[in-house]
Amino acid sequence: MTALITVENLCMDFGEKRALNNINFEVEEGEIVGIIGRSGSGKTVLLHLIRGVDQPPTEGKVIYHVAACEGCGWVDVPSRAGEKCPKCGQMMAPVDVDLWNPENEQMKRRVMARTAIMFQRTFALYGNDRVIENVLHALEDIRYPPSKAVNRAADLLDEVRLSHRMMHIARDLSGGEKQRVVLARQLAKEPFTLFADEPTGTLDPGTATLVHRMLKEAAEKNDMGMMVTSHFSQVIQDVADRAIMLKDGEIEILGKPDEVIARFMAGYSDTETYEEAELGENVLVARDVIKRYLSVDRGMVKAVDGVTFEVKEKEVFGIIGKSGAGKTTLSRMISGIIEPTGGEMNVRIGEGWVDMTKPGIEFRGRAKGYIGLLHQEYDLYPHRTVLDNLTDAIGLEFPKELAVRKAIITLKMAGFPEEKSREILDRRPSELSEGERHRVALAQVLIREPRIVILDEPTGTMDPITKVDVKHSIMHAREEMDETFIVVSHDMDFVHDICDRIALMRGGKIIALGDPEEVLARLTDEEREIMGKPTA
Known part of the structure; x- marks a missing residue:
């Protein structure tokens, strides 16, 4: 194969902290390289430097080996050198581009125009526009012929398996669907390399596997290389041809994905134990809570349909369910962000109870000050x-x-x-x-x-070892601060290990509530496939 990117002695400092130290490797044309490592290992910094975004490296080079047309400015993979330019017909010549050399700024822009990036947690969509309009905007950005744009946009949505959602409003899509729209928008640029930074970190396992398949199929169909960062071994297994493990800003191992993953997981364990918590009185009581809203595409939607439950002081209470089950809507009502359509939602503050269904500083406004929410799209x-x-x-x-x-x-x-x-x-x-x-x-x-902390997908962007850290932090906070947690998650291992009780939602209703083992046993085959299955 032909080398497309050469990384030479790359170093990056932030103040006195060295984030990357002496990184050296090559990426072949059409190759998919996975970069794995714990949070803070330098994955995102490395990816951004190779793509040419943010600030330049402290030391070292990122060199692209490309074929360039001096007639129209088109840049392509190095194996196209000596061929006619697909845009204007002139002969293409081999060029090495030192990406961070200030003298190469014009060539850098040309190279970057032929690469694309999917950022972690950032869908970067026009939320109020339809799905096909989002793809059309991407085609407008590259000046695609307007007469052919609609058909091209439809083809791209076919490629990412979203033809059945092309008329939906983007903000109403699930996380996995939004990520596939992002992929379609990036493919519109016809990149020779796609950079994906934790592309499925906040998605449930089933949806993540689907997006991984879309990424790999897109790479093969479009003859496109890819660099993917993750701290989830499954991403590397599903997508990569070769893998790199970073540790403290240095390459620990470079090789076959299975070998790299084995090194990454070596020594991973969770041996800390906790005494069973003594739960207090009820701190939250919900009775027949309903939330309906009007959707342009779907008419009247029952997002939450008559749920009843209680949460006790110092309890870690889990809410699970596949996408669209109503769990996020329910958590937003508990936090006071949205108002229930009907029912009761009472929160105990001190010795008194506050009715969350009533607006005003003496009711929902008062309770909100004692309820903390960490959303997966935090800022x-x-x-x-x-x-x-x-x-x-x-x-x-x-x-x-x-x-x-x-x-x-x-x-x-x-x-x-x-x-x-x-x-x-x-x-x-x-x-x-x-x-x-x-x-x-x-x-x-x-x-x-806060009296109650709501965690919406708290482990979505964390490596397995950091998940253990977060689990311990929640348990310590409960023991030391008498904290109560409501955990909304698709991470079945995490929920199994940390929750005292779980509520399973389907179609806006709670269909099972109780001990984690018993509730998880009620999952359907489809739910197990989508949300994963606890290994314990």
Whole structure:
């Protein structure tokens, strides 16, 4: 095969912290390379440097070996050198492009125009437009002939198996469907390489497997190479031809996916145990809660249809179900973001009860201050430090000394060791890994000292070892802060290990509620395939 990308002695520093150290490897034309590693290992930093985004490396080079047409500016894979340009017919010549050399800025733009990227957690869609309109916008961006654009957009939606959703409004799609629209938009650019940064981190296992298949099929059909980062071994197994494991910013091993995954999982264990919690009185009581809304495409939708349950103080209560079951809508009603259409939703604050179905500062407004929500689409303030994000950015005005102390205590609750907690206080979110940002967002919720914490897909972007850290942080927070957690998740292993009780939702209803073992035994074959099956 022919080398497309050469990475030479690549290093990246953020202040005194070295994120990447002496990275060397090649990517072949048409090859799919997986990059695996724990949160903070440098995966995203490496991918962005190779693609040419963000700031330049501290040292080293990223060299693209391409065939370039000087007539129209088209750039293609190196094996096309000596052939006629598919756009204008002139002969294409081999060119090596040092991507981060300031003198090559024009060639860098040409190369980047022929690559595409899917960012983690960011769907980057026009939410109020239809699916086919989102793809048409991507074709407009590359000046695709308008007379042919509709047919091309339809072909791309066929390719990602979304023809049955082309007239849906983008915001109404599931996470997996949105990610496939993103893929269609990126394929519209006709890239010779696609960069996918944790493309399925927040999706349930069944949907993730489908997206992995779409990615691999797209690479094969379009003769396209790919670089995929993940901390999930399944992504690398499903997609990659070759894999790299990063550890503390260095290449630990490069080779066959099975060999790399075996090294990544070596020594992985969870041996910490906890005493069974003594649960308190009810802190949340829901009776016949209903939420209906009007959809342009589907008419009147019963998102939540008469659910009844209670949550006790210090309980870890799980809500599970496949996409569309109503679990996210229910969690948003518990948090006070949306108002129930009917029923009762009462939260205990101190010695009294607050009716969440009633608006106003004495009712839902009062209770919301004691309910923390960490949504899977969380945001941090990008230009503020971690310390600022935890204190004054959310209106907590502490003296500096107390702010630092409180921040460190809370970061430890969210799974950071104390030394690491002190280390990251002055960093900005862009200098953290995705898993680290997620834990900072959890700390941002915990620092408000809520009575109830709602975690929406809390492990979606975390490697297996970090998941254990988060599990421990939740259990410590329960023991030390008398915290109550409501966990909305498709991660069956996590739910099995951490929850005292689980509610299984189907079609807006709770159809099973109780011990995790008993409820998980009620999953249908389809639900097991989509949501995964606990290994314990």
